[in-house]
Structure formats: C-alpha cells, structure tokens
Amino acid sequence: MGQFINEKQFINNNIFLYEGRLESQYTRFQEKNPTFVTYYHINPIESTTDTGLLSVEQIIGSKSPLKFQKIKDFPVYGLDQIQLDLTETDGGLNTEFNSEVVILPNTINPSPNDFMLFSYLDQDFIFMITRVAYDTIKSNNYWKVDYTLKDISHERFEELERQVVENYTCIFRNIGTADKCIVKDDEFEQLNLLKSIFNTFSDDYLRMYYNKKYNSFITQLDNSKMIYDKYLSHFITTTHMFDNPYGYTTLYITNEAPEPLFLIKYHDTIFGDIERGKKPRRQWVCEDFINSSSSSIFAMYNVTDSVYSIIPCIEHDNAQLYLNEVLYDIIETKDYTDEDIPYLYILISKYFNNEIASLTSIDFDKLKDVNITIDNYREYMVLIPITLFIISQITKKFLSNSN
Numbered sequence: 001m002g003q004f005i006n007e008k009q010f011i012n013n014n015i016f017l018y019e020g021r022l023e024s025q026y027t028r029f030q031e032k033n034p035t036f037v038t039y040y041h042i043n044p045i046e047s048t049t050d051t052g053l054l055s056v057e058q059i060i061g062s063k064s065p066l067k068f069q070k071i072k073d074f075p076v077y078g079l080d081q082i083q084l085d086l087t088e089t090d091g092g093l094n095t096e097f098n099s100e101v102v103i104l105p106n107t108i109n110p111s112p113n114d115f116m117l118f119s120y121l122d123q124d125f126i127f128m129i130t131r132v133a134y135d136t137i138k139s140n141n142y143w144k145v146d147y148t149l150k151d152i153s154h155e156r157f158e159e160l161e162r163q164v165v166e167n168y169t170c171i172f173r174n175i176g177t178a179d180k181c182i183v184k185d186d187e188f189e190q191l192n193l194l195k196s197i198f199n200t201f202s203d204d205y206l207r208m209y210y211n212k213k214y215n216s217f218i219t220q221l222d223n224s225k226m227i228y229d230k231y232l233s234h235f236i237t238t239t240h241m242f243d244n245p246y247g248y249t250t251l252y253i254t255n256e257a258p259e260p261l262f263l264i265k266y267h268d269t270i271f272g273d274i275e276r277g278k279k280p281r282r283q284w285v286c287e288d289f290i291n292s293s294s295s296s297i298f299a300m301y302n303v304t305d306s307v308y309s310i311i312p313c314i315e316h317d318n319a320q321l322y323l324n325e326v327l328y329d330i331i332e333t334k335d336y337t338d339e340d341i342p343y344l345y346i347l348i349s350k351y352f353n354n355e356i357a358s359l360t361s362i363d364f365d366k367l368k369d370v371n372i373t374i375d376n377y378r379e380y381m382v383l384i385p386i387t388l389f390i391i392s393q394i395t396k397k398f399l400s401n402s403n
Contacts, residue, residue, distance in 0.1 A: 034075035034172070035101075040068040040115035041108055046165045059113055059128070060150075060159050066113065070164045071182060075172055076145075077102040079118060102135070103143040104175055107182065110145050115160060124157055126150045171399075179399040190359040191395060197367055198391045202242065205384045206251075208372055214297045215253055218307075219381050221374075228290070228298070229310040230257045232382060235271035239389055256296035257309045269312060270322055274389065279331055279352045283322040286313040324379060344370055344383050351390045359398060 046067035058064045078101040103110055114129040131146035150156070167185040174181040183191065209217045217236065219227040233253050236242065242251035255262065266272055270280040287308040290298050298307045313319050321328070330341065331349045343366040350356050370387075372380045 034077055035079035035118065036073050036075055037079065038117040039071040039074040039108070040117070040160060040164070041071060042111055042114055043067045043069050043165055060156060060163070062159075064163060066163060067165045068115070068160070068163050069166045069168060071108070071168045071170055073172065074107075074170045075104065075175070076116065077104075097149040098130075098146065100144055100146045103145055105141055105143070107170070107175060110143055115150065116147065117157065123152060124154070125152055126156060126160065174399065178401060179396075180401055183399070187359060187398065190364070191398065193364055194359070194362070194391055194395060197364070198388060201370075201384055201388055204372060205388075206242070208377075209381055210251070214256070214301070216256055216297065217253070217381065219378050221377060224306055226303070226307045227287070227310065227378065228256065228307050229382070230255050230262070231266055231269045231271055231310065232385060234262075234266055235275070236385055238275070239392075241385060241388055256298060257290050257294065258296075265312060274386065280323065280328070282328050284313055284315045284319040285310050285322045286319050287311075323382065342370075342376075343367060344387055347390065348383070348386060351394070356394060359394075362394075
C-alpha cells in the first residue's frame with residue numbers, strides 16, 4: 001500500500017547519509033591525486049613566541065624561536081597544479097607565487113608559519129603557510145590552507161632542518177580510519193620491522209603447515225599420520241589471520257570436523273581465552289579419528305583412518321597438555337631468567353601479563369631468529385598463530401588513536 005512521504009524526515013535522513021559520507025575514510029579520495037610533501041608543523045611546546053601577539057622576529061634562522069615537527073610523506077591536495085605553473089615560467093621562478101592546498105581532516109591542525117617542502121626536478125621548494133580556514137562549518141572537515149613560495153635555496157632548507165625537534169612519518173592508508181596516521185619515526189621503523197616479521201612468520205607457516213589439497217592446516221611428520229586441529233583452524237579464521245585487505249591472497253578455511261556444540265566447546269578452549277583477552281588456562285587434549293561418514297574433506301578423499309583430530313578432554317593417561325608446561329609456568333610466574341627459554345614463550349607471557357608497555361619491550365633480534373624445526377614442529381603449529389595474533393594486537397594498540 002502506498003503512503004505519503006514525510007518531507008522533513010526524508011530530508012533529514014539524507015542529511016545524515018551525507019554526513020556519514022563526509023566522515024567516512026573515503027573522503028580522502030574525493031580529490032584526484034595527493035601530492036606528498038615534507039611538512040614542518042610548529043611545535044607549540046618547544047616554540048617560544050610573543051605571549052600576546054604570537055609574533056616572531058625571525059621565522060627561519062638562528063634567531064627564530066620556532067621549533068618544528070617534521071612529517072615525511074604528508075599528503076596535500078591541489079599542489080599538483082603548482083607543478084605546471086612552475087614549469088611553464090620562462091623568466092624563472094616567480095617568488096611572489098601564492099595559492100592554496102587542502103589538508104585532510106584528522107591529520108594535523110595546520111597553523112600560519114608552518115612550512116611545506118616540495119621536491120620537483122631535483123629542486124626543493126619551500127612554501128610557508130600564511131592562512132588557515134575550514135572549508136565547511138563542520139569542525140572535522142577539510143582545511144583550506146593559503147601558502148606562499150618562501151625560498152628555493154639549500155641554505156634555507158638547512159636552517160629549517162636545524163629547527164626540527166621531532167621526526168614523524170605519515171601513513172597514508174590510515175587516514176580516515178581509527179588508526180594513527182602520524183607516527184614518530186622510531187616507532188614507524190619498529191612497526192615496519194614487526195610487520196616484516198609477521199609476514200615472514202606467515203609465509204613460513206603457510207609453507208610448512210597449509211595443505212592445499214585439503215584446504216587445512218595439518219601437522220604431518222611422516223606419510224602415515226596427520227594431525228588436524230579444528231579449534232586452531234577456527235581461531236585462524238575468526239581472527240582473519242591470513243586475510244589480505246590490500247590484495248587478493250585471502251585464505252579462508254572451514255571446520256572439517258563439525259559437531260553441534262562446537263562453538264560452546266571452542267569458548268572453553270585456550271583460543272576462546274585468548275580472543276577474550278584472558279590468560280591461557282591449562283588444557284588437556286587427546287587425539288581422535290575423524291568420523292568417516294562426515295562431510296569433511298578428509299572423508300571425501302577417504303583418508304579419515306590416517307587423520308587425527310585434536311579434541312579437549314580431561315586429564316588421564318592418554319591426554320597431554322595442549323601447550324608446553326614450561327610456557328604455562330612462565331605465564332604464571334613471569335620468570336624469564338632461564339636463558340634456555342624459547343623467546344616465543346617470553347613474548348606470549350609478556351603479552352598476557354600486560355608487560356609490553358612499548359615497542360622497545362620486544363627483543364626484535366630474538367624474535368627474528370625464531371625458527372620452526374623438527375623438534376618444535378608440532379608445538380609451533382599452535383604457537384606461531386598465537387604469536388601472529390599477538391603481533392597484530394600489539395600493532396593495533398600502538399597505532400590506535402586512543403593511545
């Protein structure tokens with residue numbers, strides 16, 4: 001049945017939709033192409049200016065009271081037009097050149113006397129911000145920034161560099177998300193190293209444990225016995241461990257040993273604890289054959305008589321602890337004095353005991369040296385995914401805007 005449209009509600013709903021689009025991460029793509037500059041942002045704490053007029057005698061030079069935060073790879077919009085103006089000038093560079101650029105919201109709050117360094121045709125152009133304004137009445141929208149060409153001399157660039165007190169890098173893909181887009185250089189390097197280690201662990205893990213034929217992670221030290229862990233597989237899937245948001249190599253695996261109460265049992269496993277941020281509890285597990293009449297891929301290939309599934313059980317003669325008892329002890333005691341303790345044990349314990357206060361709490365050299373060997377082959381099938389989860393959580397923590 002048709003009905004009359006409430007014009008007021010219709011308009012308000014569309015306004016809310018428009019606001020949602022304005023505030024979404026896709027606002028960064030509304031302009032055609034960003035130009036990446038080195039941005040020198042005034043550090044208000046380190047700088048000393050006239051308390052009444054906020055004026056300075058000298059902006060760049062030995063007498064300048066201004067100190068800057070240097071931000072590399074910072075995107076601005078509209079500067080690409082300047083390239084054409086500069087190259088089309090027959091009589092040389094017009095030092096009186098003035099124009100404007102757009103700066104995205106939730107990046108920096110630009111201010112007059114900030115600088116931008118733009119490199120073009122082996123020449124560095126130094127621009128100074130002269131005026132700053134919002135482009136709409138919304139407080140979190142684009143900044144419109146007027147600027148003027150300040151200098152092109154290398155000497156002036158060196159003077160500007162001497163006034164830098166902090167160095168940052170802009171992560172462009174984080175703009176418009178809940179993650180930091182401006183990160184200190186030392187943290188940026190550590191995060192990149194952590195990402196590199198994550199990728200190495202992921203590649204090694206896939207190569208050693210992923211069976212393409214069964215689309216499953218399997219431990220197989222000989223040709224007769226395969227160990228399959230549906231709880232581990234579910235943990236890998238729910239944490240999107242092998243998803244690639246910037247490519248086409250996402251890996252999705254399914255539960256090849258389903259049961260009606262699986263999710264309830266999963267909640268009480270180590271992985272359920274880990275997802276809820278709790279310390280892993282001691283858990284006993286057993287090995288059992290997969291039902292040959294099931295719909296699993298193993299039944300399809302008629303190999304259920306050689307595939308053992310890990311299942312939780314109570315302590316008895318045929319049961320074993322899911323993780324090494326030493327790891328459980330270290331998590332409880334937080335004692336890392338024994339030099340023979342594997343570094344993954346220490347990292348896992350520090351994470352679950354909230355002892356990773358900064359990225360410097362991680363021994364990157366020891367983490368890089370972790371290897372999957374015959375001796376730890378079965379154990380590391382579980383430890384590596386837990387470590388990958390921890391690395392991803394640490395990365396999220398230190399990139400979070402709430403930090």
